Amino acid sequence: MTQNLEHPRLLIEYLQEKAVFVGKEERLIKSTELPKHPLNKCIASVSLLAYVVISKYCDGLPLYGLELILQRYGGEVTRTSMANWVIRLSLELQPLINLMREHQLSYDYLQMDETRIKVLKEPGKSPSSDKWMWVSRGGPPDEPVVLFDFDPSRSKELAARLLDGFEGFLQCDGMGSYDAIWHSKGLKQLGCFDHLRRKFVDAQKGAKVLKKKVKRGSPVKHTWA
Template sequence: MRKRYGCPGSVHAPVTAALPPQPLPKSNASADLLAMLLVVKFIDGLPLARFEYVLGRHGVTVPRQTLARWVIGAAGVLQPLLNLMRDALLEGAFLHVDETVVQVLKELGKAPTSNSYMWVQTGGPPGRPVVVFDYDASCGGQVPVRLLHDYRGYVMTDGYSGYNELMRTDGIEQLVCWAHVRRRFVDAVKVQPKGKRGLADEAVAMIGKLYGVERDHKDADEATRLLARQTHGVPTLAALRTWLDKTLPGVTPKSALGTALSYLRDCWPRLTRYTERGDLPIDNNRAENTIRPFVVGRKAWLFSDTVAGANASAVIYSVLETAKANGVEPYTWLRRVLRDLPSATTVEDVEALLPWNVKDLHTPDLTSDLPN
């Protein structure tokens, strides 16, 4: 809305108020429309083609190619915000890393049917959780090195060898996920004779005791949790290691149980490191839960057309998932960001829009009015 003033005596020409800074200048996309577009695609998993049909039903014709340009343009607007989020991510004492495949049709030097990768890192200081997605055509070891070359602390991963190069960096300590170990033994249980208890069941039971310690002290302070780990977790780990050394030589290496045992043996020092402190995680479930919205959305929109689109997706997933992690309602927050960010002139202006600095946009409790 731009006010226009005219001279009653027609002495002066009409004067129109200046247009406020827009997220996408010379575009028909307002901040509010862009916020809705990004949320329905990246939170609700609605492909751009379907959003085009939704607009068409209301008499608004916007080709999906235009919608795609708006998404890429909006990602550029949000980049300064993501830069500050990434700085906060690296301030945490530990972080989680994971990756998943994504198909990009127009990736230079790669077939349209080949896999590229979306990497996710999550962590941040207490009270300021951060989620950062990064697109890369490769899943090689150079990618985590590039993403985390400035980080020093504990890094939780699965047992993928692509992280080995990163772990050679001074100041980085690797933690390996116990949930991945447990899944391998659960798979071994499934191939046992039905109704019979075997060696894999024993491993699952001992790993369950480790998780029992974590469950019982989930809400405890770090000192209390560390004491519980040292008192109960470390003896369980010692018993599990004794069982592993006794069991491994008598199991066929290529069997389901054999591969599970070998994985446990190879990762052992990195699996037990979480007991050194009370704040370290036991598994990588936080990263897996964080990457799940991307995986669910991928089932709907299937692929990215261009590298620019994949990079834009990484930016937008990052800021929206970080907002969710901080308990902020994504659409309301993003609408404010896209209204205010174009006029931000200082770092302080951008910092004021970070989710943990916005106090009045928390997600409502939708279950509060439900009957008991």
């Protein structure tokens, strides 16, 4: 095999062992099974697929950025190809996601939060509008499971769907979408200490502003709850 040094190519070889058993009347050939690839007729190795998924979802690297990174190493993998791989992988990995969901809901403690993300081509949404990645963490303490669910909204219907089948303690930030779920599903509400701390920080900032107004002789309006 010749190799162009200006445009090097990586040759991946899969070695399959074979054994020949010779008998008196026949010969029997047995071969070991080749490692199965999750995507049929896909040029990407399993390691490359794992790298794309981790870069996109764990490191927050968009596919167009990953395309440029691979180009620096001499790769010719387009963002369209990588997007198709991710879509096909999502279908193949759905049974695993379902199993992880069941494992997560088997314990009586669950954490949930929503994080703003930007999506360039979301139908009916502008690139600058907020979309949400719902993150849930739960399961036995020694075997926790973290799942990510994307949705353009923070609706109570989505929260109800993600919490379907869960019974126990739910720890979240107290967003309004959860209000209709606590009693209907019989969940026990746990607060978030980080969000609680923010209220004390806001109170401290408000006290400083009030103190400045008093010193300047400005009228102070009190609002009583």
